[in-house]
Amino acid sequence: MQIARVNRIKEFDGQKVQLNGWVYNSRRSGKIGFLMLRDGFGIIQCVVVKNDLGEEKFEDFKRLTQETSISVIGTVAKNDRAPGGFEIQTEDFTIIQLSDGYPITPKEHGTDFLMNKRHLWLRSKRQHAILRIRHQIIKATRDFLDSHDFTLVDTPIFTPNACEGTTTLFGTEYFGETAYLAQSGQLYGEANAMAMGRQYNFGPTFRAEKSKTRRHLTEFWMVEPEITFCDFEENMQWAERMVEYIVRQVLENRQNELAVLERDIAPLEKIKAPFPRVSYDECVEMLQKGGFDFEWGGDFGAPDETFIAEHYDKPVIVHRFPSQIKAFYMKRDPENDKLALGMDILAPEGYGEIIGGAERESDYNTLLERVEKENLPKEDFEWYLDLRRYGSVQHSGFGMGIERVVAWICKLPHVRETIPYPRMLGRLRP
């Protein structure tokens, strides 16, 4: 007996197959029944006819409950009345385990209830579609970088201290000293880039901020390319080309999933590089003209970002921020010492910052001054300063938050649905 998967069911048209999965839903109309079988790869309708299966088997069919695990044997047949165009004319089935009282019914539920049942919620159509798109985004990201000779180099999660000082870190006991969970792999990424030319690190990062917004998780995934012999402008080009590639790959390969989410794809089809560039100075002017009470030197809040992004139908690159609000490792603008060569990419449709990047300071003395000025523990940064001691070169990089990209491309109201098991303020389980 051939075992088929729903996503490949076309290849078995007219053949007798076995399908293994779970009962998504079942309906009956007297002596004929319809069993929606979910196998993880898709959902297919199995037609169950009393006269074909016999009295006893049909009674078994009537006992089936939501999410009961089951093996179905039947013939694949094209039928326009079936969702997906194919159905199974059931000949036999075996109950593997009868599910009892599955909590997620086909009707409405609140987010908190569903999050408490996240391990089961993942089985529903919408969550399945999101996870498939998330995977496509990650795959496209890696394919893009791999095809341009980047090497994936992992960076540590246990670290001795903060890379950017300001953010709150999760501390943990580490054989008698305190270790912190990484909030970024970037500094290690710079070291890796000096070894590999082009590298990216891709892993979970942790921020202990007590943020309660639709954009924040305490554990999230970030990809951070780092490129040697790369200036600020080229860095922006890498970032915009990567975003363009990711969106195109999702549009080409995940149409069904976008349709499940009822995502309007017209705005995504406009995502082509180059993206508009607007300086921080221009943003300040834009905000002030728009009636915002904003002074030069401050950082943008969420409403500010949204206002700026609304002017464009593509992601917008905001560049050259005041150095005082940016991290110590960012290179100063040679044309204006008050500015740092940092950039953020703001997604359209109100999704805010998805990428943050910069050209890095490559001069030893300048970097040392900043470490001292920011009161960073110099001994822990000696290895980082080594990168400027032994063959320092111009280099740049950026970090992209996966969950924010998933939220944007799927047009979800909150990042908590973009990751299988979200970790946020007040959410550690399941």
Added chain:
RNA sequence: UCCGGUGUAGCUCAGUCGGUUAGAGCAGUGGACUGUUAAUCCACGUGUCGUAGGUUCGAGUCCUACCACCGGAGCCA
């Protein structure tokens, strides 16, 4: 951490001005139906009204504190 909101059946919610017996839809169970698409129709059940105090003849309803959750701010990807 701050501001605002919500908490009533397994789920989603209604509950008037404080009034005597707590309400609906869905889910579930039983039945009818040979093409259903979250099927339809008939029948059946369920309550620590978030927790603890207080006001009152009487509290789901008013007051206080606490807890949980939701939204927003700050911070960030």
